Amino acid sequence: MTALPLVLDAPRRGKPPRHLADLTREEARAAVAGLGQPAFRADQLARHFFRGTTDPAQMTDVPVAVRETLTEGLLPGLLTPVRHQSADGGRTRKTLWRLHDGALVESVLMRYPDRATVCISSQAGCGMACPFCATGQQGLTRNLSAAEIIGQAVAAAAAMASGEIPGGPGRLSNVVFMGMGEPLANYARVRRTLDALLTPAPWGLGLSQRSVTVSTVGLVPAIRRLTEEDLHVTLAVSLHAPDDELRDTLVPINTRHKVAEVVDAADAYAARTGRRYSVEYALIRDVNDQPERADQLGRLLAKRLAHVNLIPLNPTPGSPWDASPLPAQREFVARLRAHGVPTTVRDTRGQDIDGACGQLAAADLVAGGADGVPTVATPIPALEPPVALGAEADV
Ligand code: SAH
DSSP: OOOOOOOOSOOOOOOOOOOGGGSOHHHHHHHHHHTTSOTTHHHHHHHHHHTTOOOGGGOTTSOHHHHHHHHHHHOOOOOEEEEEEEEGGGTEEEEEEEOTTSOEEEEEEEEOSSOEEEEOOSEEEOSSOOTTOTTTTTOEEEEOOHHHHHHHHHHHHHHHHHTOSTTSSOOOOEEEEOSSSOGGGGHHHHHHHHHHHHSOTTSSOOOOGGGEEEEESOOHHHHHHHHHSSOOOEEEEEOOOSSHHHHHHHSGGGGTSOHHHHHHHHHHHHHHHOOOEEEEEEEBTTTTOOHHHHHHHHHHHTTSSEEEEEEEOOOOTTOOOOBOOHHHHHHHHHHHHHTTOOEEEOOOTTGGGTOSTTOOOGGGGEEEOTTSOEEESSOOOOBOOOBOOOOOOOO
């Protein structure tokens, strides 16, 4: 496997068209006024957008004569669904989205008895180059705009509300930034997305802070910046190794921000917010799953406000690595717990549809366009038959 370079600055590309979800309420009101309409129509448009209404014909509180102008001007369709893939009797659903420039991203909606979680993408591809992650192996195409990120959550909320996910109409309760991309490498757009997720209707989805999780490879300056915001969303740190020598190879950003620095920054976040952070650790057979490493991780995290979430490695194409066998997993858990570190094992929901952690790699499905912009070879707007999956995930 060849090592990819780290890419922190996203390539610049043509911006997606202006969208209400990129704007503050004041900016949106000004934009509506610029289209010759009273400012209160911005609130109407916001209500329609966050409810997932995209068809102007349904916007019955907006005069017919201006519906097209307002939707074209402020609610352009930014995410075109290319296909859905379902598993777990339809309760896990991965959607492939095409963006205005042909870039592709995926999101995964997972319904559980007590909650519904959507895993969203913050970048097309990823520049962090983690060798065990399918997205990381793809490189970075571009940052998503706030509206492109928010749109994934809105679509999931609408799918839950409509009853199209088995289990009857329901509510989207959780959002995790664990799809494609490194959210903290696209800070401003992710920050704007957090506002939209947390703000009550009509200007947002009204989720609770604890049910929103930002997952990061450990971009220390950005964790520190997030700590200064008046937020207490859940922070997840993808550690994957307790020691710098191994982490340098598994999470290449570690060559810039070492384990001690990352854990320090996460501690500061926990101290400021009072919220326990989550340490993500993909268990890779004979790579990072040795009992000594469990002890080392246990010593590192004992007495910190942290919780370990072990993820058995999900297979990705071309990777020589496997998930740890069950006995090794159990031993790892037992050792962490013996150090007093709360530990859970995440199940791998969606693995059969390549929808589990680290498997999102939409670029596999595209042919390169003449200008280098990925284009969809064959858009198939069809639902695939459900694949049976037994596992319960704990995202
Ligand atoms: N860039 C963010 C979000 C990425 S995905 C981050 O790194 O945190 C969410 C989690 O899935 C991360 O912890 C990531 O390391 C993990 N992951 C990536 N590839 C994986 C794989 N093949 N198997 C299991 N987990 C994986």
